[in-house]
Amino acid sequence: MFRKIREIFSKAIDKISEKMEKISEERFGKEISQEDISKLSEELIIDLVEADVAYEVAENIIKDLEKKIVGSKIGLFEDKKRFIKDKFREILIEYLKRGEWNKDLVEMIKNSSKPYKILFMGVNGVGKTTTIAKVAKYLRDRGLKVLVVAADTFRAGAQEQLEIHCKKLSIPIFRGRYGYDPAALVFDSIKYAQKNSFDVILIDSAGRQHTDIDLMNEIKKISRVSSPDLKILVLDALTGNDAVNQAIEFDKYIGVDGVILTKLDADASGGSALSIITTINKPIIFVGVGQKYDDLISYKADLIIEKIIE
Numbered sequence: 033m034f035r036k037i038r039e040i041f042s043k044a045i046d047k048i049s050e051k052m053e054k055i056s057e058e059r060f061g062k063e064i065s066q067e068d069i070s071k072l073s074e075e076l077i078i079d080l081v082e083a084d085v086a087y088e089v090a091e092n093i094i095k096d097l098e099k100k101i102v103g104s105k106i107g108l109f110e111d112k113k114r115f116i117k118d119k120f121r122e123i124l125i126e127y128l129k130r131g132e133w134n135k136d137l138v139e140m141i142k143n144s145s146k147p148y149k150i151l152f153m154g155v156n157g158v159g160k161t162t163t164i165a166k167v168a169k170y171l172r173d174r175g176l177k178v179l180v181v182a183a184d185t186f187r188a189g190a191q192e193q194l195e196i197h198c199k200k201l202s203i204p205i206f207r208g209r210y211g212y213d214p215a216a217l218v219f220d221s222i223k224y225a226q227k228n229s230f231d232v233i234l235i236d237s238a239g240r241q242h243t244d245i246d247l248m249n250e251i252k253k254i255s256r257v258s259s260p261d262l263k264i265l266v267l268d269a270l271t272g273n274d275a276v277n278q279a280i281e282f283d284k285y286i287g288v289d290g291v292i293l294t295k296l297d298a299d300a301s302g303g304s305a306l307s308i309i310t311t312i313n314k315p316i317i318f319v320g321v322g323q324k325y326d327d328l329i330s331y332k333a334d335l336i337i338e339k340i341i342e
């Protein structure tokens with residue numbers, strides 16, 4: 033997780049602080065100029081882009097760094113490494129905080145009328161079904177009565193896949209026939225949940241490309257019929273910058289309240305995750321960090337920064 037990005041920042045911190053050490057010795061009491069660091073800045077942008085950070089994100093990070101250090105005077109005895117590290121940390125924390133949700137899902141569900149409805153959507157294979165199983169366990173373990181709704185009536189095996197998860201977790205599932213209108217199935221499931229006083233229903237939907245108008249209209253219909261309390265877009269950290277387009281399109285069609293970013297554990301570089309978090313302009317509710325049910329954590333900027341800056 034974030035291994036490559038961590039190496040890049042660590043190398044950059046070393047190089048920039050060495051340069052500052054030299055400057056403080058050679059030109060004691062002088063300010064750091066743009067010229068002093070422009071070559072190192074360029075190198076860092078290239079390294080970040082090669083590690084899948086979107087160009088604009090890399091450029092913005094560097095610009096912010098330059099703003100913070102150009103013009104500053106570095107004392108001979110000051111700890112330069114500490115100084116640069118702190119600057120990077122300040123910048124990245126500000127970027128990563130943009131993704132924080134700052135809400136308590138369990139409290140939201142408890143304080144809402146029953147059932148609280150959560151719709152999960154996203155492109156094929158991003159991890160919707162697995163994530164639903166994780167969220168179902170998370171909520172059940174916190175005392176809520178959870179119903180999982182298998183509204184993927186399209187892909188062969190989709191219902192059974194979810195059913196296997198639910199069996200393992202002893203969580204009830206609402207199923208339908210393949211080929212059945214998913215919007216109608218969701219409508220039925222809500223009535224069932226009301227009758228049986230479930231606190232929350234988690235609706236799994238079929239994977240769909242954000243460019244497929246028919247399927248986007250279908251999810252729009254599911255959303256209209258069920259009027260979810262929370263619409264979650266599941267994004268795969270490995271998708272790279274296309275995830276940003278997915279977020280824009282799903283938001284345009286259906287509206288996205290929050291994101292779950294999966295497969296952070298499989299993203300050795302971390303560059304694409306960093307770009308996604310800082311550019312989609314949506315809160316990240318959870319991140320997926322593995323294939324086990326407990327591999328789901330609430331997103332916090334502090335948690336990510338620890339992985340990026342040693």
Ligand SMILES: Nc1nc2c(ncn2[C@@H]2O[C@H](COP(=O)(O)OP(=O)(O)OP(=O)(O)O)[C@@H](O)[C@H]2O)c(=O)[nH]1
Nearest residue numbers: 156157158159160161162239294295320321322323
């Ligand atoms: N390493 C890792 N793998 C994950 C994570 N989340 C999901 N996966 C894996 O990603 C693959 C696809 O997961 P699914 O849950 O079937 O994805 P989906 O979005 O429901 O797929 P469709 O219904 O076909 O669109 C599975 O092999 C999961 O185990 C994660 O956080 N980390």
Ligand SMILES: [Mg+2]
Nearest residue numbers: 160161184190
């Ligand atoms: Mg699925």
